[in-house]
Amino acid sequence: MNNKIAKDIMTTDVIVANREESIVNVARLLIKERIGGVPVVDEDNKVVGIISETDIMKKEQHVEAPHIINFFQGLIFLDDYKKMEEEFKEIAAYKVKDLMSTDIVTVNEEDNFDDVANIMIKKSVNRVPVVDKEHKLKGIICRYDIIRAMYNE
Template sequence: MKAKDIMTCDVISVKKDTPIENIAKILIEKRISGVPVVDEENKVVGVVSETDIVKKEKNIKVPSFITILQGVVFLESIKNMEEDIKRVAAYKAEDIMSDDVLTVNEEDDLEYIANLMIEKSINRVPVVDDERKIKGIICRYDIIKSMFNR
């Protein structure tokens, strides 16, 4: 069985400038757990999941520090705090999306896709053509459904 045999073709996607509030409404209304983010040419550039939205509400962790000779030495990464601030202040898809998106092709085997999703701990994978234009999406539900509807 191939990706094209089990993928959902009517993909609900958003643009990078879609407000997070709108994405949350889509997830709730459509009862889905994530959406691909596409550019103007319908190429996949990211994914926003429920987890990304929930993480946005996480508190900012201020790094611990000590003072030595009237100087400040941070014990933890300031970069982590900067990322926390950026996430909490986010208001568009591009601010919270995962941009290291794994994709598959329509001709990829179901076994390959299932293994990829398990190994990488992902719940959905966009199906794209050679130009990364979205053709469909496969979620874990689609794989389970294909296993028991043969």
């Protein structure tokens, strides 16, 4: 039994995205910061979604690689290579609002540790934004934060 509350274990320096940001920028951010996703906030810092590596990868998997055969040491593209190139450009043009998850789980900064941990386990989420009563972002809790709170007394 842990008597901490969400605001005791959350990370307050939260990297966020906005709805109009490009997917390319967010992907670069995730790579640079070595994180799996970020909350999406509106102009009032209210959480409106989450954009994760999974959201981006789901979109990428719809792009089919061209079928290629090796013929006398030369490559013959059986499909239109230009089509694949266009599909990648199309994905690069997507905005966060096009791919973000809006069915998100948040916790309140006053919620107790056990409730937060149970929500994350039951909902199978890697991160939960922590919000105040006005639904404004206050922090984020990742699975790492849960483990740290449990074993780093």
